[in-house]
Amino acid sequence: MVHFQLSLRIPICFIITIQGITALAPQQILTDNGDTHPAHLPSQQSTLSYWLREPSKALLGHHSTEELPSYADVVVVGSGIAGSFGARELVQGGKNVLMLEAREACSGATGRNGGHCRPAIYSTTRPIAHFELDTYNFLKDLVAEHNISCDWQSAGAVLSFPSEEQSYAAAQKIEALRKTDLALASKVHHYNSTRDLNRLRLVNMAGAVEQPDAAKLWPYKLVAWVLERLLEAGPDRFNLQTNTPVETLQKDGEYWLLKTQRGTVRAKDVLLATNAYTSHLLPKMKDLIYPVRAQVAALTPPADAIPLPHTHVWYVGGEGLSSDVYLIQRPDDTLIIGGLRHSAPDGEERVDHDDTVNDIIRDQLYDACHDALKLRPRCAAEPVTLPSTMDWTGIMGFSKDEKPWVGSVPEILGGGKGLWIAAGFTGHGMPVAARSAMAMAQQIMGRPDEIRLPQEYLITDERIHK
Secondary structure, three states, X not given: OOOOOOOOOOOOOOEEEEOOEEXXXXXXXXXXXXXXXXXXXXXXXXXXXXXXXXXXXXXXXOEOOOOOOOEOOEEEEOOOHHHHHHHHHHHHOOOOEEEEOOOOOOOOHHXXXXXXXXXXXXXXXXXXXXXHHHHHHHHHHHHHHHOOOOOOEOOOEEEEEOOHHHHHHHHHHHHHHHHHOHHHHOOOEEEOOHHHHHHOOEOOOOEEEEEOOOEEOOHHHHHHHHHHHHHOOOOOOEEEEOOOOOOEEEEEOOEEEEEEOOEEEEEOEEEEOOHHHHHHHOHHHOOOEEEEEEEEEEEOOOOOOOOOOOEEEEEOOOOOOOOEEEEEEOOOOXXXXXXXXXXXXXXXXXXXXXXXXXXXHHHHHHXXXXXXXXXXXXXXXXXXXXOEEEEEEEEEEEEOOOOOEEEEOOHHHOOOOOEEEEEOOOOOXXXXXXXXXXXXXXXXXXXXXXXXXXXXXOOOHHHHHO
């Protein structure tokens, strides 16, 4: 059974029928000659994510005030992990914050991901690795300090490679890191022996990297906790307006004007936490941050399956690392598995609606565990296909250079004084987005050096034109 809803408001190229259910075929935001268009607003209807099954009663359909305020010190656009933590920092700093969300709170990428928080350690630059590790520890400590009920478990991660070439390349990167940052390199361990690969529950893999600093969680519940605490400050401090998409953004003197169907808001400062949908408001960024659709499924393991102690990421194919699968296991044994977007034509790039699933990716996700993981006791045969209880999609904001865009938006991109952005997380927002948006909040409040951002995240003329 395919689990999705349809939206008749999204323009379609053609219609396909799967298992008796009519589904909209993915539409890319491309013209006939291949030029790109800005992203649309988020789909009014969408597939139901596993994480959105239990929405917060306090947040559902929430309007802090019946009427839309005409002014705020700062407007935050977007209510995912970036928007919520940026708003939290601003409110704690004494700012009056209005948050505008196009749909329900945290119904975008954060509420539709795979449930991982895994900082990149050996596969990126040292400044980025330290920033991501610091963000991971910040979130872990916040959850522990406030006993946030979001199923956070620091389970560690296993990244596995099907080819000797991929495994060797990972080992070489870790060895090179040891020469420049031994403390960082000590947080990852490469294995390629049969004994270790069996211990990690892997099959058909040439090698793997084990990383203790990685977690699985219920992302929506973390963000919902942040937003619910902010609402306690009262609407004079934090005003949340869901189902209020921003249609246009323009500069008027010293103010920014944000137009919605419910009215127009003025603010001197605006923080865009819009990720995949950024180019809807800033069309000049359409080729710097663009939408890519991800797909995830909730699978039921065999009745005699042994729980997996780690989270997993594995790569598919012997050439390059372009196609990956990511998986966590929930306390109720459900397997949350996502990835394999390159199974579909064009890799779901420039697809900006999450109201359908792709049947090709769906079927491959159902079969993905068979050739990668040992779920059942050692002598038991693994089922080729696992049954699904839910399937959903979400729209990621991919960056042209695979690095987030964090900073003041320059005029050349449609910005100017008072317009800030933290977006383009390229499917890797959980260990990045929170402190990126907090850094923008601190800059708004005149405290630019409290969180040091990696240079690769900053918006420069060289980067824009590269």
